[in-house]
Amino acid sequence: MAAMLAAGVAAAEDGALGEAIYRAQCANCHGGQAEGGEGGDYPRLAGQSAEYLRVQLDHFRELKRQNKPMLPIFEAGALQPAELEAVTAYLAALPLPAQEAVGVPQAVAGDLELGFELYEKDCQLCHGPDARGIEDKGSPQLIAQHPRYLAKQIADFRDGARWHEFAEKLFGEAYEDELDAVLAYILHLNHQPPAGGG
Ligand code: HEC
Numbered sequence: 066m067a068a069m070l071a072a073g074v075a076a077a078e079d080g081a082l083g084e085a086i087y088r089a090q091c092a093n094c095h096g097g098q099a100e101g102g103e104g105g106d107y108p109r110l111a112g113q114s115a116e117y118l119r120v121q122l123d124h125f126r127e128l129k130r131q132n133k134p135m136l137p138i139f140e141a142g143a144l145q146p147a148e149l150e151a152v153t154a155y156l157a158a159l160p161l162p163a164q165e166a167v168g169v170p171q172a173v174a175g176d177l178e179l180g181f182e183l184y185e186k187d188c189q190l191c192h193g194p195d196a197r198g199i200e201d202k203g204s205p206q207l208i209a210q211h212p213r214y215l216a217k218q219i220a221d222f223r224d225g226a227r228w229h230e231f232a233e234k235l236f237g238e239a240y241e242d243e244l245d246a247v248l249a250y251i252l253h254l255n256h257q258p259p260a261g262g263g
Pocket residue numbers: 086087090091092093094095106107108109110113118119121122131132134135138152205217
């Protein structure tokens with residue numbers, strides 16, 4: 066019982082630490098609710114898997130993923146492992162932002178049926194049937210994300226600024242016309258309940 070209480074107190078303290086770090090160092094860019102902003106210059110972080118977020122922070126710090134705007138947070142006294150843990154746990158526990166916060170103003174015009182076919186064939190295995198990500202595979206949620214941000218990531222995968230498995234095959238030149246269809250389909254999934262009711 067005492068151990069359970071102690072664990073509860075520790076979790077609450079982590080939550081407060083995570084929120085304090087987020088407010089001081091991240092909210093300016095990523096938004097008060099971690100909903101992202103500036104039309105997708107800054108990605109939504111709320112509700113994303115903690116493990117995925119932590120891996121991305123490591124990639125930025127190690128310059129495996131190129132992103133100048135975030136480098137100062139690592140220079141000005143890099144976040145300690147426990148602080149990283151706290152901020153990513155805080156973000157993962159936040160609710161997904163409302164559709165209006167991430168999608169409607171920039172809905173993508175694309176062929177939904179083609180998007181569904183392509184998504185099912187090329188993306189579903191790793192990102193899940195409802196695009197909510199698969200923790201074991203380290204793959205992020207793609208729903209509830211700014212389409213312009215997603216499109217920029219795909220451009221980065223293409224030109225090598227960011228790593229993605231099978232990038233050439235998945236996002237190579239031949240795929241260009243089909244990109245809007247996949248993004249439109251992912252945006253459409255924002256409106257659907259999770260697969261399997263969970
Ligand atoms: C000066 C603005 C700025 C600040 C401050 C900032 N970020 Fe970011 N962050 C960005 C930008 C821009 C991107 C998108 C990079 C890209 O296009 O690849 C990003 C991307 C990310 C990603 C990757 C998301 C994904 O879906 O892959 C994570 C995780 C992240 N930031 C976490 C944080 C955390 C945690 C903090 C605070 C400790 C923080 N950021 C502070 C600008 C900022």
